[in-house]
Amino acid sequence: MSALWTSAEAAAATGGRAGGTWSANGVSIDTRTLQPGDLFFALIGERDGHDFVKAAIEKGAAAALVSKAVPGVDAAKLLVTGDTQAGLEALGRMARSRVNAGIAAITGSAGKTSTKEALRFVLGRQGTTHASEASYNNLWGVPLTLARMPQATKYGIFEIGMNHADEIRPLTRQVRPDVAMVTTVEAVHLAHFGSVEEIANAKAEIFEGLPQGGVAVINADNPHAARLAAAATRAGARVWTFGEKGAEARLASVSLGEASSEIEADILGSHLRFTYGAPGRHFVQNALGLLLVVKALGADVAAAAEALRGVRAAKGRGERVRIETVDGAFDLIDEAYNANPASMAAALAVLGSAKPGPGGRRIAVIGDMLELGPQSDVLHAGLAGAIAESGADLVFACGASMAHLWAQLPVSIRGAYAQASSDIASLVAADTRPGDVVMVKGSLGSRMALVVDALKARARELAAG
Ligand SMILES: Nc1ncnc2c1ncn2[C@@H]1O[C@H](COP(=O)(O)OP(=O)(O)O)[C@@H](O)[C@H]1O
Numbered sequence: 097m098s099a100l101w102t103s104a105e106a107a108a109a110t111g112g113r114a115g116g117t118w119s120a121n122g123v124s125i126d127t128r129t130l131q132p133g134d135l136f137f138a139l140i141g142e143r144d145g146h147d148f149v150k151a152a153i154e155k156g157a158a159a160a161l162v163s164k165a166v167p168g169v170d171a172a173k174l175l176v177t178g179d180t181q182a183g184l185e186a187l188g189r190m191a192r193s194r195v196n197a198g199i200a201a202i203t204g205s206a207g208k209t210s211t212k213e214a215l216r217f218v219l220g221r222q223g224t225t226h227a228s229e230a231s232y233n234n235l236w237g238v239p240l241t242l243a244r245m246p247q248a249t250k251y252g253i254f255e256i257g258m259n260h261a262d263e264i265r266p267l268t269r270q271v272r273p274d275v276a277m278v279t280t281v282e283a284v285h286l287a288h289f290g291s292v293e294e295i296a297n298a299k300a301e302i303f304e305g306l307p308q309g310g311v312a313v314i315n316a317d318n319p320h321a322a323r324l325a326a327a328a329t330r331a332g333a334r335v336w337t338f339g340e341k342g343a344e345a346r347l348a349s350v351s352l353g354e355a356s357s358e359i360e361a362d363i364l365g366s367h368l369r370f371t372y373g374a375p376g377r378h379f380v381q382n383a384l385g386l387l388l389v390v391k392a393l394g395a396d397v398a399a400a401a402e403a404l405r406g407v408r409a410a411k412g413r414g415e416r417v418r419i420e421t422v423d424g425a426f427d428l429i430d431e432a433y434n435a436n437p438a439s440m441a442a443a444l445a446v447l448g449s450a451k452p453g454p455g456g457r458r459i460a461v462i463g464d465m466l467e468l469g470p471q472s473d474v475l476h477a478g479l480a481g482a483i484a485e486s487g488a489d490l491v492f493a494c495g496a497s498m499a500h501l502w503a504q505l506p507v508s509i510r511g512a513y514a515q516a517s518s519d520i521a522s523l524v525a526a527d528t529r530p531g532d533v534v535m536v537k538g539s540l541g542s543r544m545a546l547v548v549d550a551l552k553a554r555a556r557e558l559a560a561g
Pocket residue numbers: 204205206207208209210211231279280378379381382412413414431433434435438439440442443
């Protein structure tokens with residue numbers, strides 16, 4: 097296998113000076129996950145990455161890109177540039193320009209990672225596919241993902257995220273996608289935006305990285321579809337829409353199952369029937385857009401649709417885990433990675449479609465949805481309807497904002513409320529019994545993973561006992 101970057105290529109791309117000759121097989125910005133042979137970038141964030149260069153080289157880094165000499169490190173292992181962040185972006189742009197690949201960029205208020213991973217899964221069966229790791233979607237995640245892209249890539253899938261206006265524009269201009277998809281626009285990050293329309297405008301920046309005639313994939317069922325389409329048209333893109341009202345990908349029928357969904361859709365003239373291997377209406381919606389991305393990349397849409405049967409919800413994003421305990425098994429729906437009103441409603445709907453075993457109950461364990469701004473209390477209280485529709489038998493809640501929902505809940509379904517997830521984790525674990533389906537969700541900062549861990553520990557009791 098040829099190297100990802102030689103010292104000469106990296107120096108030319110970044111305008112830096114290489115002290116020696118080397119070749120790197122990967123790119124790293126964090127010594128904790130660095131692999132031998134990586135090129136390490138000393139980025140300056142909360143900590144100065146230059147403090148970790150020595151450790152990186154000791155761990156086997158091929159070299160380090162730095163903006164100053166590092167005492168105790170062989171200069172032959174250093175590539176010196178003016179600014180390490182700019183160096184990473186320059187290497188990313190070089191990676192982009194040297195591939196002969198179809199490139200997709202995904203943004204949206206929810207579903208970026210799920211859609212990116214599903215695309216990785218289905219396109220990976222059709223050609224060498226490179227995609228963002230985890231949610232590496234920000235000012236370092238995007239150029240890092242670009243810089244890691246092998247020259248032999250056939251399909252590149254990039255997640256792009258934002259918390260503020262003007263963050264997506266520079267990232268999409270680095271990625272230069274052939275197709276850009278906005279999964280959905282929802283009332284999240286309202287702490288940083290005056291209105292949902294402003295959020296839509298910020299998401300629409302993704303189309304500014306498209307070439308003339310590139311494809312903008314837009315959710316036709318979202319109230320902001322027209323605003324996105326207008327922005328895409330202004331950017332010179334072609335607009336393809338998906339959903340019940342979609343023109344290019346139109347949902348004909350859907351049957352939402354407990355573990356998967358059966359979908360019929362018309363995708364650019366072909367009538368397709370396929371199965372999505374994880375439950376939830378939100379994944380059906382994402383899948384329709386995903387197939388338009390596949391089409392825009394010139395890949396086989398029918399084969400991709402068929403492959404969607406094998407997709408599973410990822411950890412923290414709806415992953416279904418059966419937990420065997422001493423007394424019997426219960427099911428966990430792990431949604432602990434993130435939450436906003438849209439994804440909370442989606443997860444509650446999945447809980448509603450789950451069928452508890454004999455004697456089992458539907459249990460919702462929910463923590464605060466963060467960064468919602470002035471509307472936060474109302475948005476939390478507003479979940480009461482979705483809770484009722486889900487048929488939840490029992491609700492555990494935690495966090496200051498969830499107190500507003502708690503006050504709305506019928507007493508008959510109140511499990512327990514606490515300020516912190518650490519205070520309800522053991523209560524939930526103690527109360528869960530065989531046949532139950534337990535859905536755990538909240539923003540990452542609400543630390544609902546502590547509840548997931550406590551539930552999973554019930555299985556370890558079995559192993560120990
Ligand atoms: N189109 C959608 N609408 C609402 N919720 C969604 C959608 N797609 C995925 N979700 C849910 O949103 C949460 C975050 O999903 P993820 O794919 O990690 O999104 P992101 O990367 O945008 O944060 C998960 O609970 C997931 O099931």
